Amino acid sequence: MTPWEYILGAVLIVISIVLIILVLLQESKQQGLSGAIAGGADTFFGKNKGRTMEAKMEKITKILCTVFIILTLVTTFVVGFLAK
Numbered sequence: 001m002t003p004w005e006y007i008l009g010a011v012l013i014v015i016s017i018v019l020i021i022l023v024l025l026q027e028s029k030q031q032g033l034s035g036a037i038a039g040g041a042d043t044f045f046g047k048n049k050g051r052t053m054e055a056k057m058e059k060i061t062k063i064l065c066t067v068f069i070i071l072t073l074v075t076t077f078v079v080g081f082l083a084k
Contacts, residue, residue, distance in 0.1 A: 004082075008075040015068045022061045027054055 002078075004078050005075075008071065008078060012068070012071055012075060015064055015071065019061065019064050019068065022057055022064070026057055026061070
């Protein structure tokens, strides 16, 4: 194995562990039947929704997911085509 494979593999493992932790820390969006009947109860907080910790964690999760997918494709390219 080349050093690039070790480096990319280690970075993938770290990103996946951070993603797991972030997803587990986020609150559930499921409100059940009462949330479906009553409608949006969060309308008071609608203006400041982007500033909450939950919104920041969602944004970080989306960014890390994108980085993870791109890094996985790069790793596949490095291992599949450059290692030969």
